[in-house]
Amino acid sequence: MQTKINPTEALSMGIYHFHPRWTCSYGDSIEKRIEEFEDVMKQGYFNSITVEITYINNDEFWRVIFENDANVWFNIYDYYNSKEQTFDDWNKQRDEAFKILKQHPERWERLVGFHFDEPVWRGQSNEDFLTMTKNLREMYGKRIFPVFATGEFMDSEGNALQLGIEGNKMGKVAPEALKYVTDIAFDSYCVDVRFGFENGGFIERIQQKFPGVVDGKSYYSELTKHLVKLVGHDVNVWFFPTTYTTQLWRGGRADEGYCLGHLEYFCELLMQQKYQGGLCLYNYKNHPTRLQEFGLGTHLVVPDENGKQKLWSSIPNWETYSECLKNATRKFKETKARLAEFDF
Numbered sequence: 001m002q003t004k005i006n007p008t009e010a011l012s013m014g015i016y017h018f019h020p021r022w023t024c025s026y027g028d029s030i031e032k033r034i035e036e037f038e039d040v041m042k043q044g045y046f047n048s049i050t051v052e053i054t055y056i057n058n059d060e061f062w063r064v065i066f067e068n069d070a071n072v073w074f075n076i077y078d079y080y081n082s083k084e085q086t087f088d089d090w091n092k093q094r095d096e097a098f099k100i101l102k103q104h105p106e107r108w109e110r111l112v113g114f115h116f117d118e119p120v121w122r123g124q125s126n127e128d129f130l131t132m133t134k135n136l137r138e139m140y141g142k143r144i145f146p147v148f149a150t151g152e153f154m155d156s157e158g159n160a161l162q163l164g165i166e167g168n169k170m171g172k173v174a175p176e177a178l179k180y181v182t183d184i185a186f187d188s189y190c191v192d193v194r195f196g197f198e199n200g201g202f203i204e205r206i207q208q209k210f211p212g213v214v215d216g217k218s219y220y221s222e223l224t225k226h227l228v229k230l231v232g233h234d235v236n237v238w239f240f241p242t243t244y245t246t247q248l249w250r251g252g253r254a255d256e257g258y259c260l261g262h263l264e265y266f267c268e269l270l271m272q273q274k275y276q277g278g279l280c281l282y283n284y285k286n287h288p289t290r291l292q293e294f295g296l297g298t299h300l301v302v303p304d305e306n307g308k309q310k311l312w313s314s315i316p317n318w319e320t321y322s323e324c325l326k327n328a329t330r331k332f333k334e335t336k337a338r339l340a341e342f343d344f
Contacts, residue, residue: 007071008112011332012048012278017285019051034060039302041068044326047333050075050115057100062107073115079124080132087135113143120152121170126177133180145183158188161247178231183277185238186227190249191216194261202249234340236277239266243281243296256318267328275340
């Protein structure tokens with residue numbers, strides 16, 4: 001009989017914009033938000049949740065986490081700015097929340113670390129990122145996990161179609177600012193990794209500076225090597241597969257086949273990494289203004305007690321994708337990640 005793996009040590013399968021703030025398809029009350037959150041979790045799609053401060057001490061949130069053997073990352077979206085306030089003032093509300101959380105040692109243990117989304121692109125200086133991550137690491141002993149836009153560490157931006165800006169016009173992360181980073185990823189959603197599918201000349205543009213990039217798969221593997229080298233120390237690697245119907249470099253939009261290609265390939269690429277974090281799919285919710293951009297939540301198979309689709313029943317399900325995701329997460333839960341060790 002296989003020994004059960006601690007959820008904080010297993011390979012992680014998560015998805016962005018999936019916690020009670022965003023699970024509001026059944027209604028706006030906290031009860032309905034938790035109901036949707038639990039319905040999806042019970043299907044076995046995810047074992048890693050990124051949550052914000054509003055719900056970090058919610059009892060029902062934690063009940064669902066423990067009943068489904070998941071780990072938790074704390075999302076920080078409002079970044080420390082030394083020109084506006086001291087670190088202690090900036091961190092006061094979070095520190096108070098963590099004091100409450102620590103009253104439940106099993107919850108505190110299940111909290112893996114802090115997640116940051118494209119901090120330099122969103123305006124934080126390298127100096128402030130370093131100060132913020134140093135203090136958080138020393139105060140709480142948790143992991144530090146930023147995801148960067150490609151334009152934050154190279155001159156081409158993989159999401160230029162969505163962001164409306166090229167990488168050569170974006171601020172760059174400095175290697176010295178990454179001293180306390182334990183986990184790393186970059187996001188780039190528009191490149192097809194399936195054999196025989198073109199990418200509208202985007203690969204050829206990247207190839208000018210990265211000769212090893214010859215197709216969609218090598219685009220992601222070569223940029224991963226570049227980012228890990230930039231960090232300069234051992235680091236747990238994550239990948240962000242596409243799960244929303246975004247625009248593609250070759251034209252058209254991502255569909256089930258495109259997203260399935262991402263899921264399968266990034267599962268393979270994760271296994272090849274020396275140190276592993278997991279996958280964080282992007283994303284669960286629909287875009288608020290781009291009406292053609294549906295998140296994975298609208299396509300997941302989530303049946304009621306009678307077997308009828310309960311979540312977004314008016315939109316076609318991605319049955320193949322849902323089954324593959326469930327199988328991948330099952331394997332992740334049974335696989336101990338190769339995690340780097342840190343002395344800071």
